[in-house]
Amino acid sequence: MKKIRVGVMGIASFIMLAGCNVPSQIDININGDKEQSEPSKVQEVKNSAPSSSDTQSVAGNATISKFKTATDSTTITSEALQKKPVKSSYPVKENAIEEDTWYWRITEAQVNLRKEPYIHSQSMAVLERDEELEYLHHKYVDPNDERIWYEVQTWEGKIGWVSSRVIIKSDGRYYSDYADTEEIDYWQVTVNQANLRAEPSISSKSVGIVHNQDYLEFLQDTVLDPSDGRTWYHVETSDGLIGWISSRVVLRG
Structure with a gap:
C-alpha cells in the first residue's frame, strides 16, 4: 500500500510541475486493473446511437420509402385497371x-x-x-x-x-295524352280464344269464352291492374254476356 501511495504522489507532483490540470475523469484502479477513461465510454455510447441529424435522415428515408411503396402500389393498381378490358353491353x-x-x-x-x-x-x-x-x-x-x-x-x-x-x-293505354278510348265502340278479339272475366283481374273467374275475330261492345269502363300492368275493358258480347276482357287480347274494332 505504501508503494502505491508514493506512486500516486509522484504522478501528482509531476503534473503540477508540468503546469497541467489533473483530469477529473481519470480513474486509477488501485487493484491493478487496466485503466479506463470515462470519455471513451461516453464516446462509444454516442457512436452507437444515431445523432439527431442521423435520426432525421433515417426517418426521412423511411418516409420516402413508405411513400414510394404506396405510390408504386397505386400505380400498379391503376395499370391493372387500365389493362382490364371494359365489357360493353x-x-x-x-x-x-x-x-x-x-x-x-x-x-x-x-x-x-x-x-x-x-x-x-x-x-x-x-x-x-x-x-x-x-x-x-x-x-x-x-x-x-x-x-x-x-x-x-x-x-x-x-x-x-x-x-x-x-x-x-x-298495355300502352296511357302511352299518349291523346289516347281516348271513349272514341271506341268495339274491341275485336285477336287470339284463338280468351276468357271474359267477372272482375278486372287475371285471377277473377271466367264468365265465358270469346273467340278470334269476335266483336265486343265497349261499355266505356276501363280499369288498370297495377299488380301486373294489365288494362281491362268492360265489354258485352253479341249474345249479351257482360264481363271484362284484357287489353292484351283485343284491338280496336
Whole structure:
C-alpha cells in the first residue's frame, strides 16, 4: 500500500510541475486493473446511437420509402385497371313475355332515359312514375352489373334505354295524352280464344269464352291492374254476356 501511495504522489507532483490540470475523469484502479477513461465510454455510447441529424435522415428515408411503396402500389393498381378490358353491353334474345310486350310502365318516382344501355351513360330525359314507353324490342345486357336494358320511345318521340329494374309490362293505354278510348265502340278479339272475366283481374273467374275475330261492345269502363300492368275493358258480347276482357287480347274494332 505504501508503494502505491508514493506512486500516486509522484504522478501528482509531476503534473503540477508540468503546469497541467489533473483530469477529473481519470480513474486509477488501485487493484491493478487496466485503466479506463470515462470519455471513451461516453464516446462509444454516442457512436452507437444515431445523432439527431442521423435520426432525421433515417426517418426521412423511411418516409420516402413508405411513400414510394404506396405510390408504386397505386400505380400498379391503376395499370391493372387500365389493362382490364371494359365489357360493353351486348344484345340478347327476348323471352316469351318480352316478345309479347309492346309497352313498359315506369314504377319509380323518377327514372333516367339513357343514351346507351349502361348505368353511367348520359341521361337524355327524366321519366316520371306511371309514364308509359313504347318498347322497340331491342334488349341488351350490361355484363358489368348484370342489368337488362330495353330500347324504348317516349310518347314525345325520344328514343333511349331504360333499365328493367324500374319498369313493368303495360298495355300502352296511357302511352299518349291523346289516347281516348271513349272514341271506341268495339274491341275485336285477336287470339284463338280468351276468357271474359267477372272482375278486372287475371285471377277473377271466367264468365265465358270469346273467340278470334269476335266483336265486343265497349261499355266505356276501363280499369288498370297495377299488380301486373294489365288494362281491362268492360265489354258485352253479341249474345249479351257482360264481363271484362284484357287489353292484351283485343284491338280496336
